[in-house]
Amino acid sequence: MNLLFLGTSAGVPTKTRNVSGIALRESKGKGWYLIDCGEGTQHQVLHTKLSFHSLKAILITHVHGDHCYGLPGILASAGMGGRKAPLTIVAPAGIKAWLEATCEATQLVLPFALEFIASDDLPSVEFESIAVTTFRLSHRAPCYAYGFAERKVDADLNIEKLTQKGIPRGPLWGQLKQGFDVEYAGEQLKSHDYLIFKNKPRKIVIAGDNDQPDLLMDACAGAQVLVH
């Protein structure tokens, strides 16, 4: 995973810094997540190699405009760019109502489905290679932090252990390497018992506005990076 800051200014943009927006890119492939989407975020994206076709989800920390006014524009542009795949939006409930009203009032018909998940329910959402957990913060509006943890990490097979155990080389080894538990000679073999991890799954926490730092303690357990 790595981060690309699309906007780091608070409240209003400046000539050199746009309002809130962060792209979290997956280590492999082109997949990325957008966390907050202040006005003008799509212009910032134009200066990068990010594609709206490979956007996996948008997560909004809270309803204040500097964190979300860029949403209708980005969705409309993704639609005009030919996106067809459904898009997950994790956001406080108000965002869904506002976006639907905006689409209706401005006759915006998106060629892809929006799948809303309410942050207020503190959801854990699993994507193909990243799991997202939601934490509540303290701000004038309901506000959240999102923890992004890698689900797949590079690992090598522990060949010595497999050989000792007499597990035959072949499909079973392949399944274990891919993280699946398998059954052999009436015994259930756990994948992680036969893997040597090159690095531990990493975790990044991205938090919205917050006036009680203690609230981030749970979110930050096991995390290497906090952005707030």
Ligand SMILES: [Zn+2]
């Ligand atoms: Zn705010």
